[in-house]
Amino acid sequence: MPETTPHNAPTLDDVARQANVSTATVSRCLNRSGKVSEKTRERVMSAVEALGYTPNFGARALAAKRTLTIGAVIPTMANSIFARGLQAFQETLNEHGYTLLVSSTGYDPRKEAEQIRTLLARGADGLLLIGYDRDAATYDFLQARNVPFLLSWAYRSDEPHPAIGFDNCQSMMELTKLVLEMGHTDVAIISGIRDGNDRAVDRVKGIHMGLAQAGVNPQTAPLIEVDYTIEDGAAAFADLMQGRKRPTAVLCINDVLAAGAIQRAQQMGIRVPDDVSITGFDDIEIASLVTPKLTTVHVPHAHMGSLAATALVDMIENKTTVKPVALDSAIQMRGSLGPIAP
Amino acid sequence: MPETTPHNAPTLDDVARQANVSTATVSRCLNRSGKVSEKTRERVMSAVEALGYTPNFGARALAAKRTLTIGAVIPTMANSIFARGLQAFQETLNEHGYTLLVSSTGYDPRKEAEQIRTLLARGADGLLLIGYDRDAATYDFLQARNVPFLLSWAYRSDEPHPAIGFDNCQSMMELTKLVLEMGHTDVAIISGIRDGNDRAVDRVKGIHMGLAQAGVNPQTAPLIEVDYTIEDGAAAFADLMQGRKRPTAVLCINDVLAAGAIQRAQQMGIRVPDDVSITGFDDIEIASLVTPKLTTVHVPHAHMGSLAATALVDMIENKTTVKPVALDSAIQMRGSLGPIAP
DNA sequence: TGACAAATAGTAAGCGCTTACATTATCACA
DNA sequence: TGTGATAATGTAAGCGCTTACTATTTGTCA
Numbered sequence A, B: 001m002p003e004t005t006p007h008n009a010p011t012l013d014d015v016a017r018q019a020n021v022s023t024a025t026v027s028r029c030l031n032r033s034g035k036v037s038e039k040t041r042e043r044v045m046s047a048v049e050a051l052g053y054t055p056n057f058g059a060r061a062l063a064a065k066r067t068l069t070i071g072a073v074i075p076t077m078a079n080s081i082f083a084r085g086l087q088a089f090q091e092t093l094n095e096h097g098y099t100l101l102v103s104s105t106g107y108d109p110r111k112e113a114e115q116i117r118t119l120l121a122r123g124a125d126g127l128l129l130i131g132y133d134r135d136a137a138t139y140d141f142l143q144a145r146n147v148p149f150l151l152s153w154a155y156r157s158d159e160p161h162p163a164i165g166f167d168n169c170q171s172m173m174e175l176t177k178l179v180l181e182m183g184h185t186d187v188a189i190i191s192g193i194r195d196g197n198d199r200a201v202d203r204v205k206g207i208h209m210g211l212a213q214a215g216v217n218p219q220t221a222p223l224i225e226v227d228y229t230i231e232d233g234a235a236a237f238a239d240l241m242q243g244r245k246r247p248t249a250v251l252c253i254n255d256v257l258a259a260g261a262i263q264r265a266q267q268m269g270i271r272v273p274d275d276v277s278i279t280g281f282d283d284i285e286i287a288s289l290v291t292p293k294l295t296t297v298h299v300p301h302a303h304m305g306s307l308a309a310t311a312l313v314d315m316i317e318n319k320t321t322v323k324p325v326a327l328d329s330a331i332q333m334r335g336s337l338g339p340i341a342p
Numbered sequence C: 001t002g003a004c005a006a007a008t009a010g011t012a013a014g015c016g017c018t019t020a021c022a023t024t025a026t027c028a029c030a
Numbered sequence D: 001t002g003t004g005a006t007a008a009t010g011t012a013a014g015c016g017c018t019t020a021c022t023a024t025t026t027g028t029c030a
Helices: A012-019 A022-028 A037-051 A057-064 A083-097 A111-121 A137-147 A168-181 A200-211 A230-242 A255-268 A301-318 B012-019 B021-030 B038-051 B057-064 B083-095 B109-121 B135-145 B168-182 B198-213 B230-242 B255-268 B301-318
Strands: A069-074 A097-103 A126-130 A147-150 A164-167 A187-192 A223-226 A249-254 A277-279 A296-298 A326-327 A330-332 B070-074 B098-104 B124-132 B149-152 B163-166 B187-192 B223-226 B251-253 B276-278 B296-298 B325-327 B330-332
Touching: A012 A022, A012 A037, A012 A137, A022 A147, A069 A111, A069 A301, A083 A097, A083 A168, A083 A301, A097 A111, A097 B251, A111 A126, A111 A137, A111 B021, A111 B070, A111 B083, A126 A301, A147 A301, A147 B198, A164 A301, A164 B098, A168 A277, A168 A296, A168 A330, A187 A200, A187 A230, A187 A255, A223 A230, A223 A296, A223 A330, A230 A249, A230 A255, A249 A255, A255 A277, A255 B330, A296 B124, A296 B135, A301 A326, B012 B021, B012 B038, B021 B038, B070 B083, B070 B109, B070 B301, B083 B098, B083 B301, B149 B301, B168 B187, B168 B251, B168 B296, B168 B330, B187 B198, B187 B230, B187 B255, B223 B230, B223 B325, B230 B251, B251 B255, B255 B276
Parallel strands: A069 A097, A069 A126, A126 A147, A147 A164, A164 A326, A187 A223, A187 A249, A249 A277, B070 B098, B070 B124, B124 B149, B149 B163, B163 B325, B187 B223, B187 B251, B251 B276
Antiparallel strands: A296 A330, B296 B330
16 A cells, blocks of 8 residues: 555556556546547556545646636525525536535625635635625636636626526515505515625615505615524514514515514414514525415526536636526415405 | 736745745745744735735645645535534634535435545545444545544444444434323334434334333334435325324434424324324424424534534544544424323 | 558656755854 | 854755656558
């Protein structure tokens, strides 16, 4: 057993010696760059097999200036908001021979810049980022480094950056209209922290626009802004319900907050949707796990992830540029939304 | 702007030139290996700042044979079974200056071996693996490569490998006894795939032992084995309830399956726990999101993750060896388990 | 069979970094 | 002020890989 690398792993050299060829030939076999006779290839491959050789990633990256790795920086892995989309992203990436490296920021904009650097230091050939809101410095950095990057989970018609997502504002406005059509006028909002989060900003904006269009003054709708956790959603709901005038509908800007709200409603003995309607956004698993099931906005996460992967690979390999794509979302009507009590 | 690395990132050389020192000195500054005068350090640091320099990870790993990276291979990221523990693992790792690289196998034992190789190729200094069940070849490989590794999420008194976890069999047996004490005798089991999954094996074994000790023949308890998804849990529950003799308690070997069961019970109009009791294992978020809330086994995920991180870092840095640790779990009594109907 | 082109294989120069070793600057003290 | 020890810095040899370039083999055809 050779004794060279960190964990005394065999190296290209070992394989070359064992197969009685040069390192260049071994490398060629491993990179399927043709130009190797069938006979030598077999010899090399069986040497690889025999030694249990795996190429050293760092060395390869250093020499090839390419890693077939793509980085994604997402706000959180704690819930499944990004799970399904990322899963599809990864699968499609794999089909193209790429590997995904994920890191999360805990919704902290500063950490995002840091993670981007880390991913790049690790050799990421391209990046998937969530949404638009980030420092100009970060965009400048990306540009200076000439890194292919793609935004996702959001779409804004007035932004130039390559993006594959959906119109958060528009979707939320449609849901709001539906709520209003059911007779609700006393609407309250539970939002996650909006600073640095364009999805949240747009969703709240969508609600406000929906209200305004129906002749309701958006300023009259109470809004509580909390962290993106079930507990905080629950706490916000409790606050709302202890106000002097209870809303008849609580619009949460995502399913995690809404799940918290429903949970707390149950604890407080408030009937949903009889006493109060509750809605979410994203349509993740927990939306249909709570009782009653959540009316929410269904987003084509898997499709989005898959499209994003293909687009990003194309950007990397063919230096193409992607024009923003807006995917359709659809209201998913379930038990948590009902007409206002007579 | 220099034009060297992949994304024309500045290199150590650029920094050295800018600060008018040798690359060795820059490297020393960046690795806080002392032996650099305050004056030069400042000069170097401002050069680093000015250029926006980030060390190339691959090059660093190659030269230092150390990455301060630890790899974890888990079955899935789709649900939060491993999320909380891994989160704590990561946080503690960070405190020690290490970074976590996670990859998942989709519960496929073959993929695990592959992921281990990949992580090692990427320079992982050590590995966190889930449970015991894997090919002897994999253990041999780890040993030959001399990689520090730690098992978690499981503990078996008769296994020698370093592990920090809990006794799945014991915990599940206790829960089973509680169920039996409430008068249930017609018990059914919903298990995930047990092949290659010692946690599942042990949990089912725990149920069987609990039954046997109460004088119930374990073979009479129907068992359905499905994938680890909410849908499969729901389907399994439906199957069970359509059998000729309905059980009065359904023990699921984790919360995901149990959540599916509860969801389906509701759809089928079966009252929980009046008509049937349902229990889970793990105590993840969804356990208290479903109605009624799930009686389950609470596992100290965060504590376990944190301990594992400290232990693994110690193994790496001081070549210590860890003796297996068993953490306590506790039954979390909630609404889904009730006494048998009279 | 000899000449030339095409197909294979080998040589060696780095990629950006760390670090053992060599060199130089600095300082305390006699 | 000279001396030796010590602190600070520089030099250069790789780490394991890819790839441009060069050398060799093989094959083809007249």
